[in-house]
Amino acid sequence: MAVISITTTQNIEIGYDLASVGERIVACIIDLVIFVAWFIITSLIFSYADFSWLNVFINLPIAFYSLLSETFLNGQSVGKKVMGIKVISLNGSQASFSQYLIRWLFRLVDIWIGSGVIAVIMVAATEKHQRIGDLIAGTTLVKTKARSNIEQTLYVPVAETSYNVTYPEVINLRDSDMQLIKEVILNVRKSGNPMLAWQTVEKLESVLHIKNQYGDPMNFLYVLLSDYNHLAAQER
Incomplete structure (x- = not known):
């Protein structure tokens, strides 16, 4: 199984299983089923409407479906969610709107021209399973569950000797507290729901008397x- 190992800007290494060609195809088929259902339902409801107006009404949601769903569903469409895969940036963070936009623009080349053959070839041939849109956007598709477990990543060596500590108060926490933080991170990455992360941040701010400077x-x-x-x- 293909794996990508990403080291975040905070020197935390997270491993992901890359989404396979088959998983991406099935996710695409599920989304196509949604398109067909939308077309049938709207055609039946508005069967007596002006055709030109109806054509726009039907095609606009389909045209922007991928861009909007990935933007508002944390890198997933309905098909991707069903298959347990999502779009991420190659730096390990959630992809930005500009990255989703680039992927969406290049769907015309990757998927619609040649009925997806170009996308299949690129995903199969590239090391990080990227279609052209992914290569240009700096993204890829991964399984939503991170491979790295808590024990493997709790004490990842900090590569830079000139590392500047932002929150020295964190040393007052225990190893078990850091384990819980890792569990929160992995659970949020798996579920795509940031609420648990926000609750954890509020608790840590209260306990350590610090303030989140990063927003996210x-x-x-x-x-x-x-x-x-x-x-x-340093203490060891």
């Missing part, structure tokens, strides 16, 4: 892990 809760948790890793390594 996952970045904050990554920094805490990296800071703890660096400080704990």
Whole structure:
């Protein structure tokens, strides 16, 4: 099974199983079924409407489906969610809107021209299973469950000797606390629901008397892990 190992900007290494060609095809087929169902339902409901207006009404949601669903469903369409795969940036973070936009624009080349043959060839031939849109956007598709377990990544060495600690207060936490933070990160990545991360951030801010400087809760948790890793390594 193909695997991609991503080291985040906070020096936390996370491994993912890459989505296979078959999984991507099945996800695409599921989305196509949704398109067909949408077409049939809207055609039946508006069977007496002006055809030109109806054509626009039917085709616009289909045209923008991939872009909107990936943007608002954390890198997933309905088909991807069913198959347990999602789009991520190659730096390990959630892809940005501009990356989703690039992937969407290149669907015309990858998928619609040649009935998806180009996409299949590119995904099969590239190391990180990327179609052309992924290569240009700096993204790929992975299974939603991270391979790395908590024990493997709790004490990842900090590569830079000049590493600057952002939250020295984190050393007041215990190893078990850091285990829980890792569990939160992995659970949020698996579910795509950031609520647990936000709750954890609020608790840590209260306990450590610090403030999240990063906005995104996952970045904050990554920094805490990296800071703890660096400080704990110095004490050993």
